[in-house]
Amino acid sequence: MSRRIALWAGAAALGLAAGLSYWRSADSNVAEPGQQPQTVAISAAEPFMKLPYGSFEASPDLPSHLQGTSAPPLPLDSGGRLLRVRAVRDFYDYFLIAQNQLQPAALDGLVNAAIVAQLNGKPAAAEATQLWQRYRDYLAALEKLPGNGNQVPTESSMDLEAISRTLDQQAQLAAQYLGEWQTAFFGDELNQQRFALAKVRIDSDSTLSAAERAQRKLALEQSLPAAERQALERSRREDASIQGLQQALLQGDSPEKMQALAQQLGPGVAARAQQFAQQERDWKSRYQQYVEQAAQLKTQQLAPQDRQQRLEQLRQQLFASPGDALRAEAHYGE
Secondary structure (H helix, E strand, C coil): CCHHHHHHHHHHHCCCCCHHHHCCCCCCCCCCCCCCCCCCCCCCCCCCECCCCCCHHHCCCCCHHHCCCCCCCCCECCCCCECCCHHHHHHHHHHHCCHHHCCHHHHHHHHHHHHHHHHCCCCHHHHHHHHHHHHHHHHHHHHCCCCCCCCCCCCCCCCHHHHHHHHHHHHHHHHHHHHHHHHHHHHHHHHHHHHHHHHHHHHCCCCCCHHHHHHHHHHHHHCCCHHHHHHHHHHHHHHHHHHHHHHHHHHCCCHHHHHHHHHHHCHHHHHHHHHHHHHHHHHHHHHHHHHHHHHHHHHCCCCHHHHHHHHHHHHHHHCCCHHHHHHHHHHHCC
16 A cells, blocks of 8 residues: 555544545546446636647557546646646546556656647647656655555554654655645645544543533634635535435435435435445345355354455455455444
């Protein structure tokens, strides 16, 4: 696991990144068969131009992880220069999805070709190429930090001081390698992580009463800028609505109730909630089959090693996803 991915996982352990909240972000770039590749909607503080992509995104030479998708547009101001916004990092991160399929030089070539396709002849082209290399250097330096982020903290056993040092080191490297771009790339993310860390510190302080914890967390939230406080409250309301819809779908509630909940979320989020519910029902059905067949194995006189091997084979047959198989193993308590 890369340090960057581990840091995100650690943030999730702090309560920063729930999978449900992700559904509120931009729609997936993956196109369904027969559809045009989707793009990511970008917002910025000033107007910018969205350039035509040319034929780059349709290239059959794209790695399999990117086939059928389209790179986000690089946002430009009216003078053809890069806007200093998070969307520029989104463009680079799109290509990092395929980094395990390509040699570094091939990945660089892919990104540079995409920059040319979008920005050919524009003043931003040279800056975008140079910034990509700076970003790559930053990620390489991140991998070399002590510990390399391989140990992902959990809520029951996280070293808050180590997490704080990791965030500080990340910020220092971002300043060193990205300079004036560090805030656009990581500013919001780092602020959210520090906010979450402060909340965990409050929760883990055994000297505080429940009332004192609540008071301190309220004061912490009140210290946020108004826009962030509003976003936090909106996120809570939307999470509650999503969880309500999930529960309604899983319990088979009335169509009227599910439709009312879905209208609060919008079609994209509601569709994902329905997809999640279907996946959950499918997993439970397969898990029931697993329990029944595992019980039959118990009645057979097998050596412990043979039984474990048969159970592993059974999981592989019933669960295509390794994550689903691990979940079944954990639930069964083997």
